[in-house]
Amino acid sequence: MPVEVHLVDHPLVADSLRRIRDKETPDALFRLNLERIGTLLIAAATENLPTEDVDVETPLTTAPAKRLSVQPVLVPILRAGLGFVHAAQELMPVADVGFVGVARNEETFEPHAYVNKLPDSLAGRPVIVLDPMLATGGSLAYTIQLLLERGAPAPITVVCALAAPEGIQRLADDGYDLEIFTAAIDDHLNDQAFIVPGLGDAGDRQFGTGG
Ligand code: PRP
Secondary structure: OOEEEEEOOOHHHHHHHHHHHOOOOOHHHHHHHHHHHHHHHHHHHOOOOOEEEEEEEOOOOEEEEEEEOOOOEEEEEEOHHHHHHHHHHHHOOOOEEOEEEEEEOOOOOOEEEEEEEOOOOOOOOOEEEEOOEEOOOHHHHHHHHHHHHOOOOOOEEEEEEEEOHHHHHHHHHHOOOEEEEEEEEOOEEOOOOOEEOOOOOHHHHHHOOOO
16 A cells, blocks of 8 residues: 555553643643654554664673664654654664755645755665644655655655644555554644644644744
8 A cells, every 4th residue: 555544542642642632731741742642653653664683792691682774764844843853863862864844835835845954865764754744745745755856765654643634645646655653633624724623733832933
C-alpha cells in the first residue's frame, strides 16, 4: 500500500491527546503533552529500523547485542514540527536533523518554503518527518518532494498527532509511498482547512501567533 496509516492506540497517547485538544490547556502544558505524544508515536514509528548484531562487553562477559545499522534523518516541518524534535532526539541522540519551513497561504492554502536545510543526499537513510498536523497534506507533499529529490528511500515515515482524511487521501492520490503514524484521524477539514474537531493551530499553541 503506498500510504499506510498506523493509528497509535495507547492510553498515554489518548490521555495527552485530550490535553492538547482542550482549548483551556495552557501553552506550556500543550507543549509537554505534544512531546509525550511524540515520544510514543516515534517509538512506534521506529519499530522496524534496521539493526545489526554486535557483541558488547559487560562487566562480566561478552553478550550479544544490536545497534542501528543506519541512523535515520529527522525532518521537522517548521514551526509546529519543532514540538516533536526533543522527543525524537531523546530517542535517537545522534540522528541528523534537517529542517523544512513551510507556510500555508491563508487564502489559497498552498504551501511555500521559507527554510530548506536538508542533507544534500538522503540516499540509503531512513527519513522520519515530524509535523503534528496533517490537514490538506499540502505541507507534507511539498516536503516529501524535497526529500525525494535528495534520494530519500521509500517508504518515508511521517509522525503526526492529528490527520484529516482529506489529507491522507490527497497523499495517496499523489502516489507517495508513506508510513504515517498518528494519534487520531479526525472527521474533516473546515472551510479554513482546519482539522475538525482538531486542536486549533499547533504552531500558535506552542509558540504564539508571532510566526
Ligand atoms: C500548519 C501545521 C502543518 C500544516 C498542515 O502549519 O502545523 O504544518 O499547517 O496543513 P496542510 O496539511 O494543509 O499543509 P502552519 O502553516 O500553520 O505553520 P506553523 O506550523 O508555523 O503554525
